Amino acid sequence: MATKVVVIGGGPGGYVAALRASQLGAQVTLVEKQALGGTCLNVGCIPTKALLHTTELYRAVQGGAEIGLKAEGLAVDWPALQARRAAVVKRLVTGVGLLLKQAGCRVIAGTARLADSRTVAVALPDGGEARITADRIILAAGSEPVRLPLPGFDLPDVILSDDALALPEVPESLLIMGGGVIGVELASVYQALGTKCIIIEMLPQILPTLDAELVNGVRAHLTRLGVEIHTGAKVESCAPAPEGVTVQVAAPAGPLSFSVKKVLAAVGRRPATRDLGLEAAGVAAERGRITVNEYLETSVPGIYAAGDAIGGTMLAHVAFAEGTVAAENALGAARKIDYKTVPSCIYTQPEAASVGLTEEQAKEAGYKVKVGRFPLAANGKALIESDEGGFLKIVANERYGEVLGVQILGPRATDLIGEAALALRLEATLGELASTIHPHPTVSEAYAEAALAADNLALHIPRRR
Ligand SMILES: Cc1cc2nc3c(=O)[nH]c(=O)nc-3n(C[C@H](O)[C@H](O)[C@H](O)COP(=O)(O)OP(=O)(O)OC[C@H]3O[C@@H](n4cnc5c(N)ncnc54)[C@H](O)[C@@H]3O)c2cc1C
Secondary structure, eight states: OOOEEEEEOOSHHHHHHHHHHHHTTOEEEEEESSOTTHHHHHHSHHHHHHHHHHHHHHHHHHTGGGGTOOOSSOOOOHHHHHHHHHHHHHHHHHHHHHHHHHTTOEEEESEEEEEETTEEEEEOTTSOEEEEEOSEEEEOOOEEEOOOOOTTTTSTTEEOHHHHTTOSSOOSEEEEEOOSHHHHHHHHHHHHTTOEEEEEESSSSSSTTSOHHHHHHHHHHHHHHTOEEEESOEEEEEEEETTEEEEEEEETTEEEEEEESEEEEOSOEEEOOTTSOHHHHTOOEETTEEOOOTTSBOSSTTEEEOGGGGOSSOOHHHHHHHHHHHHHHHTTOOOOOOGGGOOEEEOSSSEEEEEEOOHHHHHHTTOOEEEEEEEGGGOHHHHHHOOSOOEEEEEEETTTOBEEEEEEEETTHHHHHHHHHHHHHTTOBHHHHHHSOOOSSSTTHHHHHHHHHTTTOOSSSOOOO
């Protein structure tokens, strides 16, 4: 008889786990309490990029004279943009439902919790309860935004990213707490729409986990747009004002006060595992993060976990990979995730993306490094698409020339980084990247040139003497 697998959560971690388990011949039940596709499809990656796509086009056409475009009466139709965002989301969510159906997975709408190590109890929308016994359980309950216990955080005008994606109208001003990826991408959207955006970041730089050169590029983009950025600064309280919120901020140069229409709290996400019945099944967790071994098995044999619920890098592509591996291991494999090949992407204009080690990290890890850097001002396609500069940088091990990391700032950086992830995965060398024939004209040619530049042999920039 087929192995019975129950998956809790229908986001990228859970639905992919369900599809893979089903491919492997299991009898799969997936329980989802809200909408298939989870955070990513409904209130995360997809809706943010739908908004960014339009606002970046809007900006490009506003500056159209330079690229030979004339437009009169150009304006953003916010309700139409919101309708498109919703339509794109709906189409993808429906697609996930169809995929699960075609794969023969049973989908139950309801809130699941572990009743014991082999039983999942589901609170159904009609008030009833279903109990499902399982041979294997995969926990993929995802994450939720963090709300800080600060005065005024419960005000209706202090919103979370879910709300920020579907505001009924474009606010005049928006103070964004948190200069991480979500804060930066939404600042880019709203500032382009005419909102005055202010970012308050507690750490010394925005996008704290990213290579400093990439951060400078994104920061320059935001500053050009008109976003006001305060780093090393901390929101202390919010209070109601006649037309929105007054925000008190402790900044390095002294206290600051802002009056804004809305405040967006984008201060991080935490695993949504509180009501999952972890204790009832004896599943260990640390500060809400489900503890897993390198095979993604929890402290209870037969129960696996994937995605944001286990913490680590909370990204959809990591959840996809973990969901796949959790399903395979639940059905007898012994696979591990190669976390060193996880790309990070920022979808601003220019885009920023990186994978593997930065130059500093490689040196700290004890490597003697060799760096190849190619300015995108010398790349025909990049110049056609954008005149905002950018670069592609390859960090390699001097000894064998194998690629240790890549950082890109420029058009399509988020697509281009896939090649670097593959290079890392295959332990490709600078020589192999340089001798790979890249199509012309494309931004991807910069890989071969940057690889050559590591030996001062790039053909499309002058040799350093
Ligand atoms: C604004 C924003 C932008 C983002 N942009 C990107 C991006 O560009 N690229 C990227 O890689 N990542 C991005 N992310 C992160 C990405 O969305 C998450 O990493 C990803 O969705 C995690 O997948 P998951 O399956 O682990 O969890 P989720 O997507 O959170 O899915 C978990 C699902 O489980 C369900 N669930 C929870 N508890 C239960 C229960 N007890 N019973 C039944 N169902 C339950 C939830 O309803 C949810 O649908 C973004 C996130 C946000 C908020």
